[in-house]
Amino acid sequence: MIAGMIRLLTGVQARWVGAAPVPGPRIYFANHLSNLDLPTLWAAMPPEVRRRVQPVAARDYWTLTPLHRFLAERVFHAELIERKAVTRENNPLRQMEAIIDRGNALIIFPEGRRGTSDDGELLPFKPGMWHLARNRPGLELVPTWLDNLNRILPRGEWLPVPLLASVTFGAPLRLQEGEAKEAFLERCSAALAALADEDPQP
Amino acid sequence: MSDALRWFAIGTFGLLAVATVAGIVGFALARSDKARAVAADANSRIRAWWWLAGCMIGAAWLGRPALVPLFALASFMALREFISLHRTRRGDHRALFLAFFVVLPLQYVFVALPWYGMFAVFVPVYAFLLLTARAAVAGDTTRFLERTAKVQFGLLICVYALSHVPAILLLPGDERANVALLCWFLAVVQLSDVFQWVWGKALGRAKLAPTVSPNKTWGGLIGGLATATAVGAALWWMTPFSPGRAAAFAAGCCFMGVLGGLVMSAIKRDAGAKDWGTSLGGHGGVLDRVDGLAFAAPVFFHVARWVLGQGL
Numbered sequence: 001m002i003a004g005m006i007r008l009l010t011g012v013q014a015r016w017v018g019a020a021p022v023p024g025p026r027i028y029f030a031n032h033l034s035n036l037d038l039p040t041l042w043a044a045m046p047p048e049v050r051r052r053v054q055p056v057a058a059r060d061y062w063t064l065t066p067l068h069r070f071l072a073e074r075v076f077h078a079e080l081i082e083r084k085a086v087t088r089e090n091n092p093l094r095q096m097e098a099i100i101d102r103g104n105a106l107i108i109f110p111e112g113r114r115g116t117s118d119d120g121e122l123l124p125f126k127p128g129m130w131h132l133a134r135n136r137p138g139l140e141l142v143p144t145w146l147d148n149l150n151r152i153l154p155r156g157e158w159l160p161v162p163l164l165a166s167v168t169f170g171a172p173l174r175l176q177e178g179e180a181k182e183a184f185l186e187r188c189s190a191a192l193a194a195l196a197d198e199d200p201q202p
Numbered sequence: 203m204s205d206a207l208r209w210f211a212i213g214t215f216g217l218l219a220v221a222t223v224a225g226i227v228g229f230a231l232a233r234s235d236k237a238r239a240v241a242a243d244a245n246s247r248i249r250a251w252w253w254l255a256g257c258m259i260g261a262a263w264l265g266r267p268a269l270v271p272l273f274a275l276a277s278f279m280a281l282r283e284f285i286s287l288h289r290t291r292r293g294d295h296r297a298l299f300l301a302f303f304v305v306l307p308l309q310y311v312f313v314a315l316p317w318y319g320m321f322a323v324f325v326p327v328y329a330f331l332l333l334t335a336r337a338a339v340a341g342d343t344t345r346f347l348e349r350t351a352k353v354q355f356g357l358l359i360c361v362y363a364l365s366h367v368p369a370i371l372l373l374p375g376d377e378r379a380n381v382a383l384l385c386w387f388l389a390v391v392q393l394s395d396v397f398q399w400v401w402g403k404a405l406g407r408a409k410l411a412p413t414v415s416p417n418k419t420w421g422g423l424i425g426g427l428a429t430a431t432a433v434g435a436a437l438w439w440m441t442p443f444s445p446g447r448a449a450a451f452a453a454g455c456c457f458m459g460v461l462g463g464l465v466m467s468a469i470k471r472d473a474g475a476k477d478w479g480t481s482l483g484g485h486g487g488v489l490d491r492v493d494g495l496a497f498a499a500p501v502f503f504h505v506a507r508w509v510l511g512q513g514l
Contacts, residue, residue, distance in 0.1 A: 011282065011286075116292075150292075151290060151295070154292050154295055157296075159295075159303075160299075161298040162278075162282055162302055163282060164283065164286040164479065
């Protein structure tokens with residue numbers, strides 16, 4: 001029901017251009033421009049996929065209020081991770097690997113925070129996804145482009161404008177044999193940015 | 203329900219039933235892939251027509267309390283499609299919020315009250331000046347004129363012009379008669395679109411404006427306008443006009459409707475899209491369906507207001 005409400009608010013259209021909407025262990029990595037990104041991406045997935053996907057979210061933000069905590073834990077089934085004081089005990093990588101090992105999919109925002117660019121330019125990716133891909137060989141990484149959400153609710157605004165959003169799922173990437181960290185992150189970033197130029201029709 | 207409206211409802215649903223049967227038979231008889239595609243497109247449009255006609259006639263039966271919100275909703279969806287297709291910037295955010303959640307509802311409140319003076323000037327005077335100022339206060343000057351022009355154009359077409367359809371209820375005369383007149387207006391403008399499509403498929407040769415609207419042909423245009431005008435005249439009993447005058451009004455409405463289709467098509471192509479949206483099956487988006495209405499309604503409203511007000 002919450003998914004239905006989000007779809008109504010954002011009029012979101014899901015377009016699976018390169019990946020099939022099937023449940024299973026994979027990583028959806030998306031651009032991050034708005035607080036609505038995660039709810040919209042989650043709502044755009046078909047229910048059988050949505051039930052087997054866990055977003056990775058910042059603990060400091062999603063435990064701000066009881067409402068945040070409720071949404072993160074009960075609605076999105078988010079895996080909350082530390083952004084700051086990371087130690088050996090709370091290393092987010094271990095949490096993410098455990099989800100993959102359970103056969104579930106992850107949603108990550110590899111930029112690590114919301115961008116503010118009007119043209120949707122991507123910030124440099126954090127290296128977490130490279131470590132994950134190396135520790136779990138053969139893992140599929142699906143580039144996921146969120147369009148128009150920065151216009152519906154940009155960073156720093158709290159009143160949404162009811163425009164139509166779209167989510168484009170591109171062809172999955174895999175870590176190649178011996179691929180270096182920078183080259184891999186660069187390749188992922190380019191694949192995600194390329195989705196922005198797909199047919200602009202919502 | 204007035205007699206005129208009852209006959210109109212019977213006629214509309216009867217016509218749709220015939221079209222539905224014809225569509226099913228046409229699809230079954232189609233030999234080539236091309237013919238099947240035309241039939242499938244027609245059938246998806248007919249399905250959407252059942253919904254549109256059902257909502258419209260239901261609202262007409264309930265009168266102003268239902269008609270005004272129905273068109274407010276159409277405005278909302280049309281404006282949403284219009285703004286979604288055009289790149290605005292962060293500096294436009296607050297102005298857009300006001301456009302959707304303040305200007306649009308207020309414009310329809312002025313129709314519902316009814317407050318004619320405010321209805322007529324609210325968008326071109328107050329919304330125009332204040333929203334533009336709001337975007338300027340936000341401080342981003344990049345492509346400022348282009349951005350504000352997009353927001354203002356969207357408001358003028360999707361909200362201001364379209365709100366003249368329910369404003370037909372405010373014309374001089376009995377409101378129940380005006381409900382019938384509003385239905386007559388919608389039927390004529392929409393049928394002109396349908397007949398243009400049908401005639402265009404039947405004898406489409408010479409393209410009318412190939413760069414703007416590749417499916418429009420001269421054959422379709424002339425056939426469609428003539429047929430819709432004839433229908434408008436035949437339905438004169440729904441209007442306060444004589445058959446001859448009803449024909450003249452119908453021709454004018456259809457002509458404006460064609461212009462509306464062309465202008466909105468040009469904007470759409472410029473933005474790189476074929477349809478405004480996907481919410482109405484074969485029709486595309488809401489804006490694809492109401493573009494002709496938005497152009498025809500203000501002209502029809504003001505000419506009819508003058509004619510009826512003068513007691514001509």
